[in-house]
Amino acid sequence: MRAVIAEDSVLLRAGLTRVLEGSGIDVVAAVGDAEALLAAVEEHRPDVAVVDVRMPPGHSDEGVRAAMVIRRAWPEVAVLMLSQYVEERYAADLLATNTAAVGYLLKDRVADVTDFIDALERVAAGGTALDPEVVSQLLLRRHNDPLDRLTPRERDVLALMAEGRSNARIAQILVITESAVGKHINNIFTKLDLPPDEGDHRRVLAVLRFLGSGS
Structure with missing residues (x-):
């Protein structure tokens, strides 16, 4: 490199x-x-x-x-x-x-x-x-938006997605299975109104919405 x-x-x-x-x-x-x-x-x-x-x-x-x-x-x-x-x-x-x-x-x-x-x-x-500190501050400032629909565990998963962690690493950090991580991510997509669409990268869109910079 x-x-x-x-x-x-x-x-x-x-x-x-x-x-x-x-x-x-x-x-x-x-x-x-x-x-x-x-x-x-x-x-x-x-x-x-x-x-x-x-x-x-x-x-x-x-x-x-x-x-x-x-x-x-x-x-x-x-x-x-x-x-x-x-x-x-x-x-x-x-x-x-x-x-x-x-x-x-x-x-x-x-x-x-x-x-x-x-x-x-x-x-x-x-x-x-x-940086996790950036993620933490973004979480603290959220009020009355679609992210409020997420459960605490789903917010944990989304925060780690925003840090750039893979599903496997998220599973290790949260001490859950990769299958559980996948289910949480699918719930996140649903609650953030990100339906399946091959033209969109829902993981990226979810993170952008989390950061307040997506549509």
Whole structure:
């Protein structure tokens, strides 16, 4: 796997580089601002870009905006965003049209190298990795919408789907069978008014609805 890192903190950038390279990932570029990130992605066409949400010159949403450019211009490049704090709006912006090959994690997650690399590999393979803290805050703010129809266990399953977990991993975390997970997911689809349709990816639509960015 080939990766580009965009992080303005020199120490964290060096740390991320060591973590990735120590896991057998080829870091083809490590840069400190959004402009350099876009140039590096255009030059190297990596499998994944690891991007800080806030970068120079304004330290606001430069990383998110650059990530959205990457998703439009080079859709084959996966994007994993890193943030110091939970910023739901940026997560929703990034996931507004597609949850494939995208992730949003708090920087604290980097300390758990195994989980961080697992999330990175999942995103690079076309999956999703959403920080549990973001999921928790999204759950807390929900009122009077179709998600209220879900049982507590169905909400647990949907939250783990939003994190990007597979059915097998959801079963392990919740200590239930994969068959039970499948039944919960089917109930979720029904309660969120997502009928079977080969033209729609109901799992993605369910997550988008959970994030408040779907139709």
